[in-house]
Amino acid sequence: MLRRQVDRPKLNETDRTILALLSSTTDRTRRAATFLIVRPEPVLRWHRRVVARHWTQPPTPNTGRPPIDPELRSLTIRLANENANWGYRRIHGELARLGHKLAASTA
Structure with a gap:
């Protein structure tokens, strides 16, 4: 009776x-509990x-x-x-002094 009302x-x-x-991921007994809510066919379709x-x-x-600007x-x-x-560290320092932010390895 409850099943008909809900x-x-x-x-x-x-x-x-x-x-x-x-x-x-579950075994057959727990899967059977899942199938009390829905039928097996939709669950298999959802899994696919x-x-x-x-x-x-x-x-x-x-x-x-x-990318670099x-x-x-x-x-x-x-x-x-x-x-x-100048090496890359000096170039990096000059660019930093000018206000540019970049890694030393980028220079």
Whole structure:
């Protein structure tokens, strides 16, 4: 009687993902308890969707070093060309004195 009065639980995408991942990592007895809430077919479908999303997700776009400002790059090259006996530490110091923030290895 209670089952007829209570609607089915409303599951959002996060709930489905969690149920799909839990059902793939648990044993059969606990999986049976999961299937009291939902049928096995949707859980398997959700799991396939999670796996497909994992393998088809595009890579993160912001990888690697941030680019150096072209103006700062040309200034560094100009300082190095005009002062051939300066090392990278001296060039870094001069750029820092001028107000530019960069690592010594960048110069």
